[in-house]
Amino acid sequence: MSSDEIGAESTATRRTVLRAGVAAAAAAPIAAGQDTAAADTEPAGTQTGPARVPLKVNGRLHEPELEPRVTLLDALRERIGLTGTKKGCDRGECGACTVLVDGRRIKSCLTLAVMQQGREITTVEGLAHGERLHPVQAAFIGNDALQCGFCTPGQVMSAIGCIEEGHAGSDAEIKEWMSGNLCRCSCYPNIVAAVRQAARELR
Amino acid sequence: MDDFAYTRPDRPQVAVALAARPGARFVAGGTDLLNLMKDGAEHHDHLIDINALPLSGLRKVEGRIEIGALSRMSDVAAHPAVREGLPVLSQALLAGASPQVRNMASMGGNLLQRTRCWYFRDAAMPCNKRSPGSGCPAIKGQNRRHAIVGGSEHCIAVHPSDLAVALTALGATVHTLSPRGARSIPMAGFYLSPGNTPHQETVLGQGELITRIDVPVTPLARGSRYVKLRERATFEFALVSVAALVRTQGGVVREAGLAFGGIAPRPWRPAAVEEALVGRPLDAAAIKAAGAALVRDAVPREHNAFKVALVQRALAEALGEFGGSR
Numbered sequence: 001m002s003s004d005e006i007g008a009e010s011t012a013t014r015r016t017v018l019r020a021g022v023a024a025a026a027a028a029p030i031a032a033g034q035d036t037a038a039a040d041t042e043p044a045g046t047q048t049g050p051a052r053v054p055l056k057v058n059g060r061l062h063e064p065e066l067e068p069r070v071t072l073l074d075a076l077r078e079r080i081g082l083t084g085t086k087k088g089c090d091r092g093e094c095g096a097c098t099v100l101v102d103g104r105r106i107k108s109c110l111t112l113a114v115m116q117q118g119r120e121i122t123t124v125e126g127l128a129h130g131e132r133l134h135p136v137q138a139a140f141i142g143n144d145a146l147q148c149g150f151c152t153p154g155q156v157m158s159a160i161g162c163i164e165e166g167h168a169g170s171d172a173e174i175k176e177w178m179s180g181n182l183c184r185c186s187c188y189p190n191i192v193a194a195v196r197q198a199a200r201e202l203r
Numbered sequence: 204m205d206d207f208a209y210t211r212p213d214r215p216q217v218a219v220a221l222a223a224r225p226g227a228r229f230v231a232g233g234t235d236l237l238n239l240m241k242d243g244a245e246h247h248d249h250l251i252d253i254n255a256l257p258l259s260g261l262r263k264v265e266g267r268i269e270i271g272a273l274s275r276m277s278d279v280a281a282h283p284a285v286r287e288g289l290p291v292l293s294q295a296l297l298a299g300a301s302p303q304v305r306n307m308a309s310m311g312g313n314l315l316q317r318t319r320c321w322y323f324r325d326a327a328m329p330c331n332k333r334s335p336g337s338g339c340p341a342i343k344g345q346n347r348r349h350a351i352v353g354g355s356e357h358c359i360a361v362h363p364s365d366l367a368v369a370l371t372a373l374g375a376t377v378h379t380l381s382p383r384g385a386r387s388i389p390m391a392g393f394y395l396s397p398g399n400t401p402h403q404e405t406v407l408g409q410g411e412l413i414t415r416i417d418v419p420v421t422p423l424a425r426g427s428r429y430v431k432l433r434e435r436a437t438f439e440f441a442l443v444s445v446a447a448l449v450r451t452q453g454g455v456v457r458e459a460g461l462a463f464g465g466i467a468p469r470p471w472r473p474a475a476v477e478e479a480l481v482g483r484p485l486d487a488a489a490i491k492a493a494g495a496a497l498v499r500d501a502v503p504r505e506h507n508a509f510k511v512a513l514v515q516r517a518l519a520e521a522l523g524e525f526g527g528s529r
């Protein structure tokens with residue numbers, strides 16, 4: 001499907017089943033002829049297989065074709081091409097995949113892209129205004145808060161959430177509330193310093 | 204992850220009708236379900252996304268707080284009525300997972316998260332909980348994280364939820380909806396012991412939806428607290444934990460609610476511990492007696508015997524806050 005076909009109607013592709021109890025029931029392991037009662041309650045919009053999924057990322061609407069099983073992280077990186085968000089563990093344990101959804105920090109490896117339709121998703125690519133860095137990005141550079149940089153996009157997104165939530169009041173508080181982000185280069189003291197400085201500037 | 208169908212209903216009745224079918228499963232935050240499916244520990248053909256259902260938010264009514272099943276851990280923990288009236292609940296939630304996970308994870312999903320037993324999560328290993336009848340490699344294998352009480356010869360996994368421990372001590376009630384109607388289940392009767400069916404963890408039926416959790420607000424709950432001991436300072440599951448509600452008068456314990464995490468296949472609230480305390484001064488002897496009652500029937504395994512001493516120390520630590528001396 002080419003990009004000029006993107007539109008309201010095109011969200012229903014061949015394999016999106018709008019009001020089709022039959023097809024959705026076929027996807028469930030139910031022998032034919034059984035359980036017609038359940039099929040009666042099948043609502044509109046059961047998705048089986050790939051379909052256009054509208055995702056608003058950094059203020060722009062994207063409509064990648066996705067199966068329901070694609071995580072938000074994989075959709076961002078592999079389908080939309082925003083590779084700033086990193087995949088470390090894919091299990092919620094490292095924080096490298098942290099993004100903001102409607103302003104709240106979450107781990108994009110633990111949610112499905114189809115679950116995030118209609119939300120405002122912000123990735124590290126959406127922070128700077130042209131050449132002007134977000135204060136948290138600038139603070140990370142200013143405080144030398146990275147070595148290899150792999151964890152950094154997640155740290156920066158998480159720090160924005162941490163400051164926004166009001167959990168950057170002391171070093172101890174920053175450590176606790178940044179604990180969802182691991183750094184294998186162990187830049188922790190400098191990360192804490194960066195968050196502290198950015199919190200002061202954003203106040 | 205194997206592929207699956209996906210539906211996002213906006214009416215609870217529709218959600219439970221869809222989820223009643225074999226192969227269907229609710230998804231709320233997705234923070235445990237996706238890991239289980241990626242690891243091959245669970246397979247589902249149809250995910251019913253419940254996030255469009257009207258099940259979020261807290262309501263203060265006379266004598267209790269009603270918490271919608273879709274309320275997020277972070278929001279419940281930060282709610283002023285919870286922080287003031289149910290500190291053990293706020294503390295248990297904040298001691299769990301990470302800020303990002305707490306922003307995603309729902310109360311209902313938290314109660315139904317599965318064990319972190321490493322054999323259960325490794326689809327290449329046998330495991331009675333994942334594949335009934337295949338055996339339990341933990342009993343003779345690596346069992347540092349496993350249960351010291353309440354297990355069976357078929358499974359010694361511990362329940363990982365901190366929230367469930369707090370709600371058990373608080374005497375909360377879980378409300379559900381299924382095609383057969385609504386019902387309410389006290390926390391004490393919500394989880395099942397493993398016995399020879401460790402794959403059955405709760406009394407919920409296929410597709411039964413948790414709609415809300417009611418927590419009594421009492422003078423006892425107001426002074427409650429949560430103690431969690433783990434292998435690193437934060438962002439880790441409990442080795443042992445204690446949810447403690449204690450009311451003393453003139454130095455004597457009048458009322459107590461004590462539940463323990465990290466030591467059993469379900470939140471553990473043995474009556475003997477509370478009986479050892481109520482009516483006695485909260486002194487070193489009473490605390491020692493309560494600890495002894497807690498571990499009387501313990502069956503430690505090769506790597507987890509340390510929990511027998513550790514959980515008694517956690518209990519002493521928790522009771523210390525109420526003026527107890529060790």
Ligand SMILES: Cc1cc2nc3c(=O)[nH]c(=O)nc-3n(C[C@H](O)[C@H](O)[C@H](O)COP(=O)(O)OP(=O)(O)OC[C@H]3O[C@@H](n4cnc5c(N)ncnc54)[C@H](O)[C@@H]3O)c2cc1C
Binds near residue numbers: 228229237299413438
């Ligand atoms: C890295 C990491 C660390 C963690 N550390 C801790 C910790 O220290 N302490 C702790 O307690 N937890 C911890 N957790 C677990 C976390 O709290 C759970 O994953 C989370 O609470 C599950 O909620 P959810 O909404 O994401 O559930 P989902 O993953 O969406 O669902 C989990 C299960 O619950 C079912 N379900 C969900 N909602 C309902 C409902 N309303 N009715 C019926 N069924 C429902 C689903 O079908 C599924 O079977 C950790 C998780 C991660 C990833």
Ligand code: SF4
Binds near residue numbers: 323341357359360
């Ligand atoms: S302890 Fe339970 S979950 Fe772990 S391997 Fe044994 S049966 Fe499976």
Ligand code: FES
Binds near residue numbers: 086089092093108
């Ligand atoms: S990749 Fe998501 S937390 Fe590690």
Ligand code: FES
Binds near residue numbers: 146148150152184186
């Ligand atoms: S800078 Fe290398 S992982 Fe953090």
